[in-house]
Amino acid sequence: xxxTLPAELIRRKRDGGELTRTxxxxxxxxxxxxxxxxxxxGAFAMAVFLKGFSDPERVAFTEGxxxxxxxxxxxHLDVPVVDKxxxxxxxxxxxxxxxxxxxxxxxxxxxxxxRGLGHTGGTLDKLDAIPGYASQxxxxxxxxxxxxxxxxxxxxxxxxxxxxxxxxxIRDASGSVETRDLIVPSILSKKLAAGLHALVLxxxxxxxxxxxxxxxxxxxxxxxxxxxxxAGLPTVALLTDMDRVLGTTAGNALExxxxxxxxxDPAAADPRLIDVTVALAERVLSVAGVTGAxxxxxLTSGAAADRFARMVVALGGPADLLERPDDHLAxxxxxxxxxxxxxxxxxxxxxxxxxxxxxxxxxxxRTDKDAIDHRVGLSAVAxxxxxxxxxxxxxxxxxxxxxxxxxxxxxxxxxxAAIVVAGEDPPAAPAPVPVITEEVA
Ligand code: URA
Numbered sequence: 001x002x003x004t005l006p007a008e009l010i011r012r013k014r015d016g017g018e019l020t021r022t023x024x025x026x027x028x029x030x031x032x033x034x035x036x037x038x039x040x041x042g043a044f045a046m047a048v049f050l051k052g053f054s055d056p057e058r059v060a061f062t063e064g065x066x067x068x069x070x071x072x073x074x075x076h077l078d079v080p081v082v083d084k085x086x087x088x089x090x091x092x093x094x095x096x097x098x099x100x101x102x103x104x105x106x107x108x109x110x111x112x113x114x115r116g117l118g119h120t121g122g123t124l125d126k127l128d129a130i131p132g133y134a135s136q137x138x139x140x141x142x143x144x145x146x147x148x149x150x151x152x153x154x155x156x157x158x159x160x161x162x163x164x165x166x167x168x169x170i171r172d173a174s175g176s177v178e179t180r181d182l183i184v185p186s187i188l189s190k191k192l193a194a195g196l197h198a199l200v201l202x203x204x205x206x207x208x209x210x211x212x213x214x215x216x217x218x219x220x221x222x223x224x225x226x227x228x229x230x231a232g233l234p235t236v237a238l239l240t241d242m243d244r245v246l247g248t249t250a251g252n253a254l255e256x257x258x259x260x261x262x263x264x265d266p267a268a269a270d271p272r273l274i275d276v277t278v279a280l281a282e283r284v285l286s287v288a289g290v291t292g293a294x295x296x297x298x299l300t301s302g303a304a305a306d307r308f309a310r311m312v313v314a315l316g317g318p319a320d321l322l323e324r325p326d327d328h329l330a331x332x333x334x335x336x337x338x339x340x341x342x343x344x345x346x347x348x349x350x351x352x353x354x355x356x357x358x359x360x361x362x363x364x365x366r367t368d369k370d371a372i373d374h375r376v377g378l379s380a381v382a383x384x385x386x387x388x389x390x391x392x393x394x395x396x397x398x399x400x401x402x403x404x405x406x407x408x409x410x411x412x413x414x415x416x417a418a419i420v421v422a423g424e425d426p427p428a429a430p431a432p433v434p435v436i437t438e439e440v441a
Contacts, residue, residue: 006030006040013047021060028064028189032163038170045167045176053181058223059230065189066231068163070139072195074108077146080288081195082107084280085187086202087220088120089209090355091245091381094202095123095153096259097277097299100307103150105285105293110146110194111153112160116364116372118210119355121250124155125364129253129374131328133317141315149310161189180220184227192231198288199228199235200280205437206243208351214239214437221440236283237440240276241433244349244383247273251363251377251401253329258379260325263305270383272435274299279436332375334405337396338412343389344421346382346397353418354378357411361402376401378415384433388421397421 009023019027027044030036036044053061074081084098099109116122127135134141136155145152156165164186171177191199201224204210205217221237228235247270249258262269274296281295298304309322318328358364362373381398382388388395397419402408 006036006044010040010043010047013044013051016051018054019057019060021056024057024060025064025067028061028066028068028163031065031167032068041167041170042174042176045171045174045182048181049176049179052179055226055230058181058184058227062185062188062192062227062231065161065164065167065185066192069161069193070159071193072110072139072160074110074146074195077108080107080197080290082109082198082200082284082288083111083191083194083196084200084202084284085191087204087210087217088117089204089242089246090120090351090358091247091250091255092121092204092242093126093247093249093255093259093273094277094280096126096256096308097262097273097304098280099151099153100149100263100311101277101281101295101298101304102284103307103311104298104303105281105295106290107150107285107288108146109151110142111151112156112190112194113153114155119208119352119359119364120210121252121255121355121358121364123153125372125374126252126255127153128372129256129329130312130317130321133312134315137315145311145314148314149307151307151311152315153311154315156190160193164189180223183220184223188224188228188231188233191228192233196233198284199233200284200287201225201235201237202276202280203237203239203440204242205239206241206351207349208245208355209242218438218440225440234287236287238276238279238283239437239440241435241437242351243433244351245354245378245381246270246276248381248383249377249379250354250358250381251361251379252372252374253331254377254379254401257325257329260308260322263299263308264302264322266299276435283439330375332373332401332403334402334408335399336408336412337399338415339390339394339396340388340416340419340421341390342421342423343387343394344423346384346386346388347420347422348384350418350420353414354381357414357418360414361400361407361411373403376403376407378411382419
């Protein structure tokens with residue numbers, strides 16, 4: 001608990017004053033232990049939203065949230081402990097490839113992941129498509145999975161940054177989510193509590209990202225890197241393109257299937273998915289001081305696939321998931337191609353709308369109480385530059401996987417509006433956009 005009354009701390013921030021490191025650590029503890037009531041926590045969040053934090057305040061508050069619960073240690077492993085955070089996108093299955101790739105490169109990866117937010121998919125929701133997979137294990141199972149596979153992609157356990165969990169709910173209910181002064185401490189407190197030695201951030205921009213503009217993404221990346229480094233965690237960020245679906249699927253079981261295919265046959269995978277995953281791996285290995293490891297080779301040799309299979313088994317999933325994914329990943333009852341009205345070349349994706357189409361199919365949440373249907377989504381999504389056409393023998397815009405014919409109809413209409421096709425006269429294949437835009441260190 002803080003020595004100063006909660007109301008006095010809130011008043012000072014409300015009036016634009018500065019809080020000390022000790023006070024901000026105390027506020028983190030008080031949010032976790034009830035020393036700050038819901039009303040006080042909400043008022044504090046709104047005061048920060050309106051008046052902001054200085055650079056040192058942002059670091060101190062992040063540390064306060066981190067220290068509100070357990071901070072994991074991994075000394076017994078004797079290898080660097082690394083992780084990635086993504087700001088989220090549509091079809092973003094990078095975590096499922098990156099964690100086992102990094103484990104195969106000699107690091108340990110306790111990857112604390114989240115559920116879908118807004119129009120973006122969540123890694124935990126994807127993993128829940130795997131029967132038996134314990135996506136929210138306790139600390140003991142998390143440690144056992146790391147020992148067995150070198151990686152564990154799981155949800156936040158109750159004792160990691162509990163102040164963040166309470167604060168996040170109160171921010172959500174009180175209209176104080178969208179400020180980097182609270183987003184950055186929220187993201188990083190969980191990463192710091194996981195006991196990492198190095199972190200890489202995938203900060204996305206474009207029509208499927210929360211930050212549409214590169215400038216906003218860069219500003220968020222710079223703040224994340226500054227706060228993480230200030231709190232003692234060496235961190236680098238890549239800005240990456242989310243102006244189109246990453247890979248060819250969006251939807252939970254479909255993305256697991258695409259990830260398994262990429263792990264077992266990387267040559268056939270979307271090169272953008274592989275490129276962004278390898279680039280993130282290279283950056284975090286470099287920050288962690290790992291030399292001589294080759295993440296691309298970890299993929300092509302099957303070493304990453306082996307780590308993924310071991311992780312799935314350690315967390316309760318099927319032993320033959322990689323050999324027989326179709327036996328384990330449930331399929332939707334209605335599966336049908338969606339063709340454009342006229343022939344042409346895909347010019348661009350309204351990517352956010354494609355994410356919303358997946359939610360419309362039942363693959364994401366409209367409210368936090370909603371259950372997800374892991375079977376539904378989009379596959380074979382045609383990227384910019386792909387020729388498509390209306391005939392049964394033409395390449396479709398994508399394949400819709402739905403629970404009902406009516407939901408498939410609605411998704412097909414949404415897809416036709418969101419995948420923009422330019423006519424063939426003149427041919428309108430867009431210039432390819434690189435998936436990695438810049439590095440922020
Ligand atoms: N993700 C988080 O964990 N926290 C935020 O505030 C926003 C995104």
